[in-house]
Amino acid sequence: MSEVRSRKKKTPVRSSLEGSIDPGSEPKSPSPSVKSSWFSSKEPTKGTRNFSLWNIWVATTILKVLLFDTYHSTDFDVHRNWLAITNRLPLKSWYIEATSQWTLDYPPFFAYFEWALSQFVPPRVVEDGCLDLVEKGQYGWATVVFQRSTVIITEIFLFAVLQTYINLSENKTLTFIIAGSLVLSPGLLIVDHMHFQYNGMLFGILCCVILCARHKKHYWMAFWFAVLLCFKHIFLYLAPAVFVYLLRAEVLDVTQKNIIKFVKWQNLFKLGAIVIAVFAVAFGPFIYYDVMPQLLSRLFPFSRGLTHAYWAPNIWALYSFVDKILVIVLQWPYINGLLSRLIHVPSREVIAAKIASAGNTGTKGLVQDVAFIILPNITPRVCFLLTLFYDVLSVLPVLLNPTFKRFIGALTLNAYASFLFGWHVHEKAVMLIIFPFTFLITEKRLLNCFMIIAGAGYVSLFPLLPSQNIVKALYTFIWFVIYTVSFNEVSSHKTKHERVFMFDRVALIYTLGLIPMVYFVFLLDIFKSKYVILQKFEFVGLMIYSVYCGVGVIGSWFGLSWLYFFEDSLWDSDTDE
Structure with a gap:
């Protein structure tokens, strides 16, 4: 897909969101021949291409409506209950109410968002039980249609921000491909429009943060990131990368030797005032009603275990897998006896006793703390220190040279660190890596790392949907093929080395291996209903997903880290082109 270049200089078009990016810009009267909107970058003319997301929005909306009647998870009931809580109860009771197990545990802006949605619930949907504050909601088709529709409508914000991203770019072919890959993300289709969540709107805010960084609108960047934190904690x-980037780009003046002048105090106060103001609006009413302890306990529960019922594909998934393998292997008399001569290993009797006494070994579908049999148990402190270490490591280059690409690289590595080493990580959090990473795909060596994380990450979401196998697999496969080819055509080589340990070939082999892995687990699920012996291994399919996808996530992290720390030429650019 080659970029079409116009012989004449193109007239830049202002999007309706540009005003929210630059508070100090003066509005210009648009030319009568140029129309500006969220979904159109230019009025199509002969010899030029139309880089508009409008057609994509229409086509995907039709698909999403057709998926209204597909499987939805308990997250649907969670959000229905939040609608009821915020609509039926006064604000001071929102984070105290516990009639249902689906208590409100998102920050205040999301609670306000649910309240706003509840004001638009039609009478028929109210009668259907949408706003009933009960232990277990009873609702019908009307509620499903309403809630599914709100996801589609609020996702328009993501389209709007990415259309602005295209409009403000010189290389519209590249940015259109980047934007298209995000709005067509299999993750959004699976998690939002089938499983049920509102990630499209939230990632729209994240893209707004990235867009502000791209155009050096640092105060607006701070504003949008503070808003994002008050929507979903x-x-x-990602805060370390954002904090260090703003600190280095807007607050610290490295040209000054005087310690007083080294800090731009006025800029520091401005940034601080913006963030404090946003948090005051979000949390102020709850401070006034003296319910902050209850609110914070909802946001940061520490009673959950290291891994979720379905292991997220990270370090701890492989750690848990190794523990299971060791438990099996060390119960073989010959192996146990051989290893006991070399290292200290527990006897077969001790292993059996540990298995009997362990409350949760990670494969029972429970969310409480996990007890390992052979390997040492992991504590929240270990997870925190590992995450903090890699976070600090990734932001140091930004502190030295705060370019846009280096900031996005640090943002992506922050997401990797939290996903790989975090405590009780959900598989859906992999999208936190994929979205910022997408803005880096301008160089082929980065593309290899990206396609691994995109393939492994999106495939790891498949277990969220126990049915709709054809839809999720076919959609993801088509997306992967289209954007692998598209990114490969628009990306370039900026480094003198062709490969690092033939990483590109390894990446290709790994991603191709996702196909037989998915097919094998699919067959395994079919045969479970026919053979009783397979029913004893209920979580084997999930373990295969976690381990294989975990290898891919870790491999892509290693590849990106290598390029981030050892290929400076990739990160010196202050643009995304």
């Missing part, structure tokens, strides 16, 4: 994992 999982984005705290």
